[in-house]
Amino acid sequence: MTNLLKLFDFVKQTTALSQINGFLGWDQETMMPKGSIEQRAQWMGHLSATLHERKIDPRIGEWLESIDSENLTEFESSQVRYIRRDYNRALKIPIDFASYLAITTSKSQGVWAEARSKDDFSMFLPILKEVLNLKRQEARMLSSTTLYDSLLNDFEPEMNSQDLESIFNRMRPRLIEIREKALISDEVPEVIGRFPKKIQLQLSRKLALAFGYDFDRGRLDLAVHPFSSGSGNDVRITTRVSENDPFNCLYSTIHEVGHATYEQNINKDFLFTPLGSGVSMGVHESQSRIYENQIGRSRAFTKFLHREMLGLFGDFGIKNADDFYKCVNGIRNGFIRTEADEVQYNLHIMLRFELEKALINDDLRAEDLEAAWNEAFLRDFGFPVDSASNGVLQDVHWSVGLFGYFPTYSLGNIYAGCLHKAMRADLPNLDNAFEYGNVSDAIDWLKENVQKYGGLRTPEATISHAIGGQPDEEPLLQYLEEKFGDINS
Amino acid sequence: MTNLLKLFDFVKQTTALSQINGFLGWDQETMMPKGSIEQRAQWMGHLSATLHERKIDPRIGEWLESIDSENLTEFESSQVRYIRRDYNRALKIPIDFASYLAITTSKSQGVWAEARSKDDFSMFLPILKEVLNLKRQEARMLSSTTLYDSLLNDFEPEMNSQDLESIFNRMRPRLIEIREKALISDEVPEVIGRFPKKIQLQLSRKLALAFGYDFDRGRLDLAVHPFSSGSGNDVRITTRVSENDPFNCLYSTIHEVGHATYEQNINKDFLFTPLGSGVSMGVHESQSRIYENQIGRSRAFTKFLHREMLGLFGDFGIKNADDFYKCVNGIRNGFIRTEADEVQYNLHIMLRFELEKALINDDLRAEDLEAAWNEAFLRDFGFPVDSASNGVLQDVHWSVGLFGYFPTYSLGNIYAGCLHKAMRADLPNLDNAFEYGNVSDAIDWLKENVQKYGGLRTPEATISHAIGGQPDEEPLLQYLEEKFGDINS
Secondary structure (H helix, E strand, C coil), X not given: CCHHHHHHHHHHHHHHHHHHHHHHHHHHHHCCCHHXXXXXXXXXXXXXXXXXXXXXXXXXXXXXXXXXXXXXXXHHHHHXXXXXXXXXXHHHCCHHHHHHHHHHHHHHHHHHHHHHHCCCHHHHHHHHHHHHHHHHHHHHHHCXXXXXXXXXXXXXXXXXXXXXXXXXXXXXXXXXXXXXHHECCCCCCCCCCCCCHHHHHHHHHHHHHHCCCCHHHCCEEECCCCCEEEECCEEEEEECCCCCCHHHHHHHHHHHHHHHHHHHHCCHHHCCCCCCCCCCHHHHHHHHHHHHHHHCXXXXXXXXXXXXXXXXXXXXXCCCHHHHHXXXXXXXXXXXXXXXXXXXXXXXXXXXXXXXXXHHCCCCCHHHHHHHHHHHHHHHHCCCCCCHHHCCCCCCHHHHCCCCCCHHHHHHHHHHHHHHHHHXXXXXXXXXXXXXXXXXXXXXXXXXXXXXXCCCCCHHHHHHHHHCCCCCCHHHHHHHHHHHHHHHC | CCHHHHHHHHHHHHHHHHHHXXXXXXXXXXXXXXXXXXXXXXXXXXXXXXXXXXXXCXXXXXXXXXXXXXHCCHHHHHHHHHXXXXXXXXXXXXXXXXXXXXXXXXXXXXXXXXXXXXXXXHHHHHHHHHHHHHHHHHHHHHCCCCHHHHHHHHXXXXXXXXHHXXXXXHHXXXXXXXXXXXXXXXXXXXXXXXXXXXXXXXXXXXXXXXXXXXXHHCCEEECCCCCEEEXXXXXXXXXXXXXXXXXXXXXXXXXXXXXXXXXXXXCHHHCCCCCCCCCCHHHHHHHHHHHHHHHCCCHHHHHHHHHHHHHHHCCCCCCCHHHHHHHHHCECCCCCHHHCCCCHHHHHHHHHHHHHHHHHCCCCCHHHHHHHHHHHHHHHHCCCCCCHHHCCCCCCHHHHCCCCCCHHHHHHHHHHHHHHHHHHHHCCCHHHHHCCCCCHHHHHHHHHHCHHHCCCCCHXXXXXXXXXXXXXXXHHHHHHHHHHHHHHC
């Protein structure tokens, strides 16, 4: 066996163990009895330790050195690129540090939850400072470029914060302009009545199937927060149900199906290689967003969804398709990122990006974070934050050390805008089928042009390949201007 | 850190990984989407390989050698005993052989299922010969004593087939005598009507709680075959439902709760040590059997169950408690081990023990197995086998290489007989509470005298400690003679 094959064989086993680790996370959120939480932490701790031992195994370095990079296929050289990156990263972060960080963020998440429930930022501040301190240490150990970019690149390889900042600065005024014009009027009706859980789940399954989710290689369960988990032939999704608000469940499902089908549709030869998962958080989010928004909230598809819902739930206060479309796409004032519309969602992200970058770069003290949040929110949204739980304490991310993660959500929207434009150019008649709930041509396009490639290319190259050019924010902004100009007219 | 602590620390991680491996098995039988089967096999294969690497790690040998056995506590020396046994075993079986055996038995199980569905032993014969050949090779590698005992000791350490044979030879005529006297008469009514799945599961949960199952550290799901899986604070059980036959679901649940509470009740300090699981298959089965039979099928408890069922299902054809007791304990002619009553179950086991010992010892050719089965069945049960699926093909065990496993079922019955006698001597008034569904004193007795000790002592010493003497078959036989003499009178 050549050293290349030995290397790939070794990594295959590591990848399998890593998939098992992810699977333990799924069970923890869905099936696990509550009394098992400590035992589960032990399981995951010991599996992580085993994984770390494998990731720093010196044989990897020897094999990597002995490989003749000249004569590799794209499939081989992509794998080697990932393996080299992961090996170097693993060598930089001592296992004791990683364990301490994991313990601290686990504790921190509990403190954050309590602080949020008590609306008290000062309660969260001490442990946030600890987490921040550790993440800055970690960034220094990784030190690929700037501190912030070191963290960002864990989620979005080869992206940098300077480019992101330029993009966001160009986007902000135009998003605010769209918002000002399209802020929902009181005349648009809202849904009324009760939407039984069982029927919501039934419709969710139907939507999941329509959007290409393969239930033979996955399953749909309930969890506190919707998520998608797994890769290859075992990709499971969750949703949640509010009986007053059917869109929560339905659009969460479509969103998670976007993540899940991406994983399910990757080239089968990539399974158990580093290429067998979605290439980055940004590209992953582009799939969930285009499923949910550009397709799921399109005028054409909402016609279908409206009819379906009338059939299943009876009269729920919205009788015509145009009102339904407006209701599903309404731009409303609100504090919460996860409840935001397609336009304002990005404003939420930019605010977080600005603040977390300042925290990591030591341009903002954690003590001043709440005031800085409230000031930026008033500036971008035009009204003041009324409580910490509606402001700086609303997201779990910082408590668990996820700095550098937020911008990938907007990057996903930007990529989705590019992909949507290219897809519509290739398939100009999609809306005819969308009106009947048939989105398979769109899904097939995404599968063929994005999803099947998994991690073969870099994130940006993945999108470039699909759209035939460099991605930028313009298609997203034009799509939003057109859609929300139209809604308001 | 001393070498002893290093050893225990190393084994802790191995134990955690081993628990994860078991958990993957649970998911496979309950939740896993069917299209994930190959990926799951890869997961388990890679995890097994990781486990094997750890089990033969030469540091284990060095640590073991350096330990001063003189100054160990019972807790420590028991762990060392297990670790030494597992280490020696792992060194004897090359990983390639273990993998090949795993692949062959996996294939063989499929062939067996098809042969059984077609009632054709000749279809199963070629791969059975392969499996048998491999198991004989394995037995030679292990070679603790005789070939058969090497396999037996994987499930029941320190037991030997000569003792088993003596015990079984003493039991057989008395069991046959009980059977002859108590074979059910036509006058005993059988249940009629439909027993809705939902209500059966509701009652199963109630029974599980009554028998001490902690749902905060476990869960109950449906599966094709009932089983219990896990240890410590994550012990999950499954059951199955036949809407014509409520006893299948209810008594399966009680049986599995016996296995599960054993695991749940082990001393918490033993978790992640080799002592943190049930000590042997025989002792495990003693718990499930005493829950199911000596308690669950007692005259007193069936009074309670009868009332419960009347309340939940309405009239189901059995109006009085005495008839209900007879129905639940009826001795009926039948081919199938898993459907057999408390008496004939042991005859089924003895038949398998006799045949599998002959196969392993090369005293019986696989080609002659079906004829040998049919001959022995006629001898022990008094009527001829009508088809291979009702005879030699009925059990999955041999197809997956489980030779030496069957006798542990009867050993469990024998141990249950001993424990029941000792428990009744300690707690003479149990029946008063049983009549109201309260079995907690009995369960507490088992917890305090057997379950909490986990693997601290050898299997036989575990039982001896609980009953204050050497276990033998006499209490089981006396219990059966009394119970079934009484039913018939």
